[in-house]
Amino acid sequence: MTRTTHLFIPGPTNMPDVVRRAIDLPMEDMRAPDFPDFVRPLLEDLKAVFKTTTGEVFVFPSSGTGAWEAAVTNTLSVGDKVLMSRFGQFSHLWVDMCERLGLDVDVIDVPWGEGVPVADYARKLEADRTHQIKAVFVCHNETATGVCSDVAAVRRALDAVDHPALLFVDGVSSIASVEFRMDEWGVDLAVTGSQKGLMLPAGLGILAVSPKAFEKSVSGTMNRCYFDLGMMRTANAQGYFPYTPATTLLRGLRCSLDLLSSEGLGNVFARHNRIAQGVRQGIDAWGLRLCAAEPKWHSDTVSAICVPDGFDANDVIQRAYHRYGLSLGAGLSKVAGRVFRIGHLGQVSEIMALSALAGAELAMFDVGLPVEPGSGVAAAQRYFGASVREELAIAV
Numbered sequence: 080m081t082r083t084t085h086l087f088i089p090g091p092t093n094m095p096d097v098v099r100r101a102i103d104l105p106m107e108d109m110r111a112p113d114f115p116d117f118v119r120p121l122l123e124d125l126k127a128v129f130k131t132t133t134g135e136v137f138v139f140p141s142s143g144t145g146a147w148e149a150a151v152t153n154t155l156s157v158g159d160k161v162l163m164s165r166f167g168q169f170s171h172l173w174v175d176m177c178e179r180l181g182l183d184v185d186v187i188d189v190p191w192g193e194g195v196p197v198a199d200y201a202r203k204l205e206a207d208r209t210h211q212i213k214a215v216f217v218c219h220n221e222t223a224t225g226v227c228s229d230v231a232a233v234r235r236a237l238d239a240v241d242h243p244a245l246l247f248v249d250g251v252s253s254i255a256s257v258e259f260r261m262d263e264w265g266v267d268l269a270v271t272g273s274q275k276g277l278m279l280p281a282g283l284g285i286l287a288v289s290p291k292a293f294e295k296s297v298s299g300t301m302n303r304c305y306f307d308l309g310m311m312r313t314a315n316a317q318g319y320f321p322y323t324p325a326t327t328l329l330r331g332l333r334c335s336l337d338l339l340s341s342e343g344l345g346n347v348f349a350r351h352n353r354i355a356q357g358v359r360q361g362i363d364a365w366g367l368r369l370c371a372a373e374p375k376w377h378s379d380t381v382s383a384i385c386v387p388d389g390f391d392a393n394d395v396i397q398r399a400y401h402r403y404g405l406s407l408g409a410g411l412s413k414v415a416g417r418v419f420r421i422g423h424l425g426q427v428s429e430i431m432a433l434s435a436l437a438g439a440e441l442a443m444f445d446v447g448l449p450v451e452p453g454s455g456v457a458a459a460q461r462y463f464g465a466s467v468r469e470e471l472a473i474a475v
């Protein structure tokens with residue numbers, strides 16, 4: 080018998096039953112004459128998730144990392160100078176990719192737990208009078224530390240000095256879960272994947288591209304093949320793909336987009352915020368700290384929780400998994416052993432969040448952390464209860 084597992088990692092996330100049923104399909108002909116009737120509206124509707132009307136979206140059979148690579152190889156040239164910052168495992172990995180692809184990376188190292196250093200970016204952009212910096216990178220939601228950064232502020236820093244650099248955003252663990260406004264924030268390349276806010280299996284790397292970035296893809300000289308945007312655009316214009324698309328995942332994407340739009344994106348974001356606030360109340364009641372150093376950086380999709388000195392977060396994770404079938408996110412790289420993470424994105428509800436808190440406090444109690452059983456759950460319940468009463472008061 081396979082055991083019930085309770086999945087609270089920040090991706091892959093839990094799949095709604097309707098999405099699971101939507102991908103349980105026989106294989107179909109991806110060159111069928113009516114396939115474009117399915118593909119064209121799908122790509123069009125996907126734009127809403129990025130809040131773009133002027134940009135174009137591209138869907139690759141890959142994970143989010145492939146969409147990172149597509150963004151970089153299509154729009155930049157070897158030796159181009161780019162401005163990046165590193166404050167967690169995902170921002171680190173994108174820096175590493177850019178270095179390996181031959182870019183001249185100016186990387187600002189920031190303590191893990193903080194976000195994009197907007198003031199440093201502004202200073203460097205202002206000093207760059209000859210516009211050597213071709214692109215500025217933002218990891219919107221650093222999943223390793225539970226830190227959400229201010230993308231709009233980076234756009235303001237660019238505009239303040241009329242800097243023409245492209246704005247790249249990793250939105251893998253934010254897009255479709257927290258506010259993201261591609262057009263309004265002047266984002267040129269936004270990246271996401273299917274297995275987080277979109278509540279699908281891993282396997283789609285999704286990219287939204289501004290007209291300015293697409294123009295650069297014509298002049299950029301970096302080698303690209305599988306991830307060639309031009310080739311993809313030509314095929315997509317006919318309603319097809321240049322190679323075999325992941326048809327079942329695309330059918331699932333149709334279903335998840337319909338779910339998101341029936342709930343309403345604003346309500347989806349409000350739900351993520353409410354649940355994250357409840358989880359944070361619980362963590363506070365445990366007497367534990369978040370890895371995120373300040374409230375302005377609190378992520379509504381993942382909480383990275385520091386264990387007290389003298390304890391190993393991996394003991395909590397192991398206990399939760401082996402004894403209770405609860406998957407918590409591990410601390411990655413620099414914060415390994417120091418944090419465990421609760422993912423609260425995608426298909427997530429108050430009751431699910433309470434069960435994650437209950438399981439985590441049980442596991443912490445078992446391995447001897449000084450945490451009062453029930454304390455986190457009670458604090459979150461009080462928060463959820465109060466927020467429901469508030470909603471009712473507004474309704475009357």
Ligand SMILES: *Cc1c(COP(=O)(O)O)cnc(C)c1O
Nearest residue numbers: 142143144169220222251252272
């Ligand atoms: C999950 C994640 C990625 C990597 O995506 P894969 O789908 O695993 O390739 C990149 N950036 C962030 C912020 C993520 O959370």
